[in-house]
Amino acid sequence: MPCSLSSICNWTFEVTGPDAQNVIEVRGLVNRFGAQVVHENLDLDVRRGEVLAVIGGSGAGKSVLLRSIIGLQEPAQGQVQVLGEDLRAASAARRAEIERRWGVMFQDGALFSSLNVLENIKVPMIEHQPLPLDLMDEIARLKIALVGLPADSAHKYPSQLSGGMRKRAGIARALSLDPEILFLDEPTSGLDPLGAAGFDELIVTLKKSLDLTVFLVTHDLDSIFTCCDRVAVLVDRHVVAVDTPARIAEHDHPWIKQCFRGPRGRSAQGALALRLQGA
Amino acid sequence: MNAARLQWCGEGSDATVLAVSGPCTMRCLPGVLAQVDTLKRAPTQLDLSELESLDSAGALVLLRLLNPQQQYRATVAHIRGARPEHLALLNLIAEAASTPVSPHKPVSGWRLWIERLGATIVGLWTQMLQLAEFFGAINACAWSILRGRRKLRMTAVVHHMERTGLDAVPIVSLLCFLVGAVVAFLSATALRDFGASILTVEIVSVSFLREFGVLLSAILVAGRSGSAFTAEIGSMRSREEIDAIKALALDPVELLVIPRLLALLVMLPVLSFLAMLSGIIGGALVGATALDISPVMFLVRMQEETELYYLWLGLLKAPVFAFLIASIGCLEGFKVTGSAESVGSHTTSSVVQSIFLVIVVDALFAVLYMQLDL
Structure with a gap:
């Protein structure tokens, strides 16, 4: 029965192989800080090539979830697989191997304050993939252009940049090694509406052109409707729903109802509808 | 890590089309650059029909190969056989990398000391x-x-x-x-x-x-x-x-x-x-x-x-x-x-x-x- 055999092979290949559909798999995640339980038996999948947004109220543990996935927060229980590898079980070398296949942008960019933007972007390259200096310079300039920063910001220091520019520079540094997964922690918080809209566009462009999987933590409803393929809603220590933004908006969970059918949710959806009509 | 292979299309020393096959991503750039160094002349065209994977750094190296002057906008026209997604990436990179570099000359020697x-x-x-x-x-x-x-x-x-x-x-x-x-x-x-x-x-x-x-x-x-x-x-x-x-x-x-x-x-x-x-x-x-x-x-x-x-x-x-x-x-x-x-x-x-x-x-x-x- 060659047919069934190949289908079994395919099946195992899909689950564990490098081309598995899920680039991130979280199973039964439990996070506690003292007596306070942040996550309880949390499951979440992120598929290759999608933009997945995690939303939830303040203090719902969105950032903690991101930190558990990238290994900055040791979970109390549960399993996190990234690119088919359980990072807690992996050897240090394997871990480093996986870690350089993702890029992380922290909330305020987390640029190294003693280095200018160009040097910040070159840090991961110099450490992990040394190339000729002029090529590294050009790659770094290319990333600066890709994230939409003006060329003269290359020699500026983080304290000389505005909040939005620091975030863009943070993305440029995250993209330095051409990662497969991009983690973004609240990319649009603290930005003016125009800047936030520009950021949403940037995420879509980068995802399309660089073939990225994007995991973003946000509470900006506009970004959810403009740039996300799927939305995971994190309420009461669980992921209560994962679906496309349009279907999440129709979901029956009380928190989702309040959030999406409140005045801000309606206006965000209305804006999206208008844009779609225009297109 | 096996890197992309660069080969001249056709025999003899007058071949001008360079075929790139295999993966051309950041991980294998050192291998690619080593091969670029051994090329005796610059190619005028690239054939990317055998190219497996490409990322932004790889795309930049390919563009530099064709045009060392860092004016890449017209360069993409000299690439043939590329898959649509690779071509889109090359276009994007050519556009982004062609933004003029702001002059930034560090002041040198005596002036710096006196300053x-x-x-x-x-x-x-x-x-x-x-x-x-x-x-x-x-x-x-x-x-x-x-x-x-x-x-x-x-x-x-x-x-x-x-x-x-x-x-x-x-x-x-x-x-x-x-x-x-x-x-x-x-x-x-x-x-x-x-x-x-x-x-x-x-x-x-x-x-x-x-x-x-x-x-x-x-x-x-x-x-x-x-x-x-x-x-x-x-x-x-x-x-x-x-x-x-x-x-x-x-x-x-x-x-x-x-x-x-x-x-x-x-x-x-x-x-x-x-x-x-x-x-x-x-x-x-x-x-x-x-x-x-x-x-x-x-x-x-x-x-x-x-x-x-x-x-x-x-x-x-x-x-x-x-x-x-x-x-x-x-x-x-x-x-x-x-x-x-x-x-x-x-x-x-x-x-x-x-x-x-x-x-x-x-x-x-x-x-x-x-x-x-x-």
Whole structure:
């Protein structure tokens, strides 16, 4: 029965192989800080090539979830697989191997304050993939252009940049090694509406052109409707729903109802509808 | 990691089309670049029909291969056989990488050196002006507190007295005890040959009463509390807390500087006194154990030979040092700008400046006392 055999092979290949559909798999995640339980038996999948947004109220543990996935927060229980590898079980070398296949942008960019933007972007390259200096310079300039920063910001220091520019520079540094997964922690918080809209566009462009999987933590409803393929809603220590933004908006969970059918949710959806009509 | 392979299409040395096969991503760039170095001439066209994977760094290297002048917009036309997604990426990269590079020439050699010299001199001058201005601000604030126009934050004063004074007692007394013992040993070694070991008592007591007690505690407090003042106020400044204080119509000098200054003014003399005591105890202990000078003899000799006003000469310096350390520590904190690095450099500068000034002023006091025959 060659047919069934190949289908079994395919099946195992899909689950564990490098081309598995899920680039991130979280199973039964439990996070506690003292007596306070942040996550309880949390499951979440992120598929290759999608933009997945995690939303939830303040203090719902969105950032903690991101930190558990990238290994900055040791979970109390549960399993996190990234690119088919359980990072807690992996050897240090394997871990480093996986870690350089993702890029992380922290909330305020987390640029190294003693280095200018160009040097910040070159840090991961110099450490992990040394190339000729002029090529590294050009790659770094290319990333600066890709994230939409003006060329003269290359020699500026983080304290000389505005909040939005620091975030863009943070993305440029995250993209330095051409990662497969991009983690973004609240990319649009603290930005003016125009800047936030520009950021949403940037995420879509980068995802399309660089073939990225994007995991973003946000509470900006506009970004959810403009740039996300799927939305995971994190309420009461669980992921209560994962679906496309349009279907999440129709979901029956009380928190989702309040959030999406409140005045801000309606206006965000209305804006999206208008844009779609225009297109 | 197997890298992309570069091969000329067609035979002979006149082939101009280079075929790239396999993966061309950042991971295998070193291999690709090594092959580029062995090419004898630049290709005019690239054939990417066998290319497996491509990322932005790989795309940039391919574009550079065709056009070393960094004007890539027209270059994509010389690429053939590329998959649509690769072509889209190449177009995007060509567009992004063609933005003009802003000229950024570092100034070199002599000019830089002279510039730095000038900046240092101007910096020293402005620093002195700022210090004078800050002294003025402190005095103005203290004056208005005395006249009852502003409040004295007693809670903060006591808090800082505990942190800068009480918490420093163990380290200051231990250190002075050890230095006292060392001074006793040294002088006994030098004096033994003359049969004058007993003079150790005078050397230890006079040096600690007049100099070491206050000097050592001032240096320790500068390192311990002066740096803490700078770091605290500096990080408040970089998180805009100082601006918030001003915007709330409050005075940062009244809130942050006066309590710290007052706490040091009270505690440094106390610490100095403790330092003198422990230094003398250290000397007496060495005398009793190693030099056959019993503690009773030590005390009697000290009472006979050491004047009481030496204590006051020493303690008189403590408030002056306290004022210097607290005001420099706070001023450096206010000078912090933005980054964490700035907090670090100003903390260093605060400790260096206050220790330097403490020693300079101590030397001035020594000259003054000598002129007054004290």
